[in-house]
Amino acid sequence: MSDSRPFAVITRASSGIGRALAHQFAAHGFDLLITAEDGELDRAAGELARHGPAVQEVVADLATEDGAERVVAAITATGRPVDALALNAGIGNGGAFTEIPLADEQRLLAVNIGSTVHLAKRVLPGMVQRGAGRVLFTSSVASQMPGPYYATYAASKAFIQSFAHALRHELDGTGVTVTALLPGPTDTEFFDRAGMEGTAVDSSAKDDPADVARDGFEALMAGQSQVVAGSVKNKIQVAGAKIMPDRARAAVHAKMTKPEDD
Numbered sequence: 351m352s353d354s355r356p357f358a359v360i361t362r363a364s365s366g367i368g369r370a371l372a373h374q375f376a377a378h379g380f381d382l383l384i385t386a387e388d389g390e391l392d393r394a395a396g397e398l399a400r401h402g403p404a405v406q407e408v409v410a411d412l413a414t415e416d417g418a419e420r421v422v423a424a425i426t427a428t429g430r431p432v433d434a435l436a437l438n439a440g441i442g443n444g445g446a447f448t449e450i451p452l453a454d455e456q457r458l459l460a461v462n463i464g465s466t467v468h469l470a471k472r473v474l475p476g477m478v479q480r481g482a483g484r485v486l487f488t489s490s491v492a493s494q495m496p497g498p499y500y501a502t503y504a505a506s507k508a509f510i511q512s513f514a515h516a517l518r519h520e521l522d523g524t525g526v527t528v529t530a531l532l533p534g535p536t537d538t539e540f541f542d543r544a545g546m547e548g549t550a551v552d553s554s555a556k557d558d559p560a561d562v563a564r565d566g567f568e569a570l571m572a573g574q575s576q577v578v579a580g581s582v583k584n585k586i587q588v589a590g591a592k593i594m595p596d597r598a599r600a601a602v603h604a605k606m607t608k609p610e611d612d
Contacts, residue, residue, distance in 0.1 A: 358433060361386075366539060368439070381405070386409070413465070435484070437488065439461055496600035499607040
């Protein structure tokens with residue numbers, strides 16, 4: 351890696367929005383450290399290297415403390431300051447809360463919330479000490495309303511949304527910016543992996559992850575507090591959620607996420 355180039359760390363960069371974000375950083379001259387827990391990471395790294403940056407891969411299960419610390423150790427070993435941190439790792443569990451195994455819910459909380467807090471806690475102090483850095487949290491349009499039939503996912507994204515804005519306030523004046531990225535339904539593996547095949551949201555039109563990543567990257571570099579990425583429909587949904595009571599928001603959301611056999 352060359353110290354003359356900025357350095358970005360992206361979690362869950364093997365596919366979907368994370369992979370597209372990594373391409374944005376690479377295309378704009380960043381060296382990269384990318385992490386994921388699956389075998390697609392090597393292929394993603396090969397694609398990213400075509401942009402010209404140095405790309406380091408870290409295979410790590412961010413549901414575990416050891417996995418998060420493996421990423422921290424790899425960052426430390428580079429000897430480089432982190433100029434941009436994209437905390438994108440997230441998973442979903444579709445279905446009725448009472449029917450989803452507890453272990454699956456605990457894993458979701460560990461990845462979506464636990465690893466995000468862990469890595470922010472370990473990387474942000476160095477940014478503040480240097481007086482420079484950018485952090486992008488992948489939140490979701492789902493953070494704006496209760497999410498029946500993937501209740502822990504929507505709740506975890508509400509946590510991320512609140513966490514991002516709280517940190518942005520705390521870090522005002524430090525030279526470190528925090529941006530929340532709110533995608534809507536996006537054409538990734540999320541719905542298949544979450545067991546949400548056949549739901550109305552899975553069957554709906556989806557945004558291109560490249561478009562979502564571009565919106566997120568541009569907002570991050572501009573120092574914006576948040577961006578609702580993708581289609582106009584997502585922006586309307588977020589705006590509408592602000593004026594609806596929780597019960598109504600939950601009912602609207604449930605129509606999109608309810609399993610087809612229920």
